[in-house]
Amino acid sequence: MTANTPARTPVTLLGLGAMGTALARTWLAAGHPLTVWNRTPARAEAPAAEGAKAAESTASAVAASTLVVVCLLDDDSVGTALDGVDLTGKDLVNLTTTTPAQARARAAWAEERGARYLDGGIMAVPPMIGVPEAGGYVFYSGSRELFEQHRQTLAVPAGTAYVGEDAGFAALHDVALLSAMYGMFAGAAQAFALIRGEDIDPVAFAPLLSGWITAMTGPHVLGTAARLKSGDYTTDVVSNLAMQVAGTPTFLATAEGQGVSPELIGPYFGLMRRRLDAGSGEEDLAGVVDLLRR
Incomplete structure (x- = not known):
C-alpha cells in the first residue's frame, strides 16, 4: 500500500x-x-x-x-x-x-x-x-x-x-431462490428415476434434461411473474390448465410403469387439478401460486 x-x-x-x-x-x-x-x-x-x-x-x-x-x-x-x-x-x-x-x-x-x-x-x-x-x-x-x-x-x-x-x-429472497432450486432438483430426480432402469446412459441424457429445463424455466418464470402482477392469468397462455391437467395421467401411468414413486410430482398435479376444478381451465399455471397461500 x-x-x-x-x-x-x-x-x-x-x-x-x-x-x-x-x-x-x-x-x-x-x-x-x-x-x-x-x-x-x-x-x-x-x-x-x-x-x-x-x-x-x-x-x-x-x-x-x-x-x-x-x-x-x-x-x-x-x-x-x-x-x-x-x-x-x-x-x-x-x-x-x-x-x-x-x-x-x-x-x-x-x-x-x-x-x-x-x-x-x-x-x-x-x-x-x-x-x-x-x-x-x-x-x-x-x-x-x-x-x-x-x-x-x-x-x-x-x-x-x-x-x-x-x-x-x-x-426471503435467499430462501425463495433456494426453494425454486430444490424444486428443479426434484424434477431432475424424477426424470433420472424414470430412465434409471432402462438402457439409457444418464450422462448422455443429462444435456437433454439440462437444456429442456433451461428452455422452459425462463419463459415460465417471467410469464408467471407478469400474470401475478397484472392479476390476469389468461394472458398469452400457450398451454392452458385444462390441456395440461388432461396430460397428467400419462405422467403418472409412466411413473407407475417404470416403478417410480409419484411423490415428487403428484402434489403439484393435485394443485393443478384443484385449480381446474375451480373453473380456471383457460388459465396458465400462475393460479397454483394462490393455492399455496394460506
Whole structure:
C-alpha cells in the first residue's frame, strides 16, 4: 500500500466455518485489516497466519472495528456470541442463514443496542467467494445508509444486491431462490428415476434434461411473474390448465410403469387439478401460486 492508496476499511468477522474462512481470505487478500473470532480458537490460526488479528473474545473482536460481519451457524448462535457485547455505534452485518422473521427481530435487537443493522443472504458456496467470474453474490436488506457506506467493502468477497430496507427481505429472497432450486432438483430426480432402469446412459441424457429445463424455466418464470402482477392469468397462455391437467395421467401411468414413486410430482398435479376444478381451465399455471397461500 502506497501513500496514494486509500486506506481499506477495517473489518471484524465473527465465525470461521467454511464460508467465514473464505470471506476472511478475500478481505485479507484485498488489504483490509481484519480481526477474527471463532468459538473454536484453532479455526483462527489460518487467517492469523495470513495477517488477521485473532481476538480472544467477541467483545474484543467487536471493539476492534466499526464494521462487524457475523457468519455463524444460526440465529441462536448470533445471540449467544453477542450477548452482553457493547454494540453502540457499530455497523452489524449478519450473513448467518435465518428466516425473515428472525432477521427482522435481530434488526430490532441490534438497533436497541445502538447499532445499525444489515442482513445478508449468501447466494454462493465457499469456493465461489472471491471469484467474481463464478457469479456468486449476496442479498442485503436493512439499513440503506449502512449498505451504501460499506458497499465497496462488502463487494470484495462477492457481488452485492440490495433488496430493501425491510431487514427480512434478504433472507426471503435467499430462501425463495433456494426453494425454486430444490424444486428443479426434484424434477431432475424424477426424470433420472424414470430412465434409471432402462438402457439409457444418464450422462448422455443429462444435456437433454439440462437444456429442456433451461428452455422452459425462463419463459415460465417471467410469464408467471407478469400474470401475478397484472392479476390476469389468461394472458398469452400457450398451454392452458385444462390441456395440461388432461396430460397428467400419462405422467403418472409412466411413473407407475417404470416403478417410480409419484411423490415428487403428484402434489403439484393435485394443485393443478384443484385449480381446474375451480373453473380456471383457460388459465396458465400462475393460479397454483394462490393455492399455496394460506
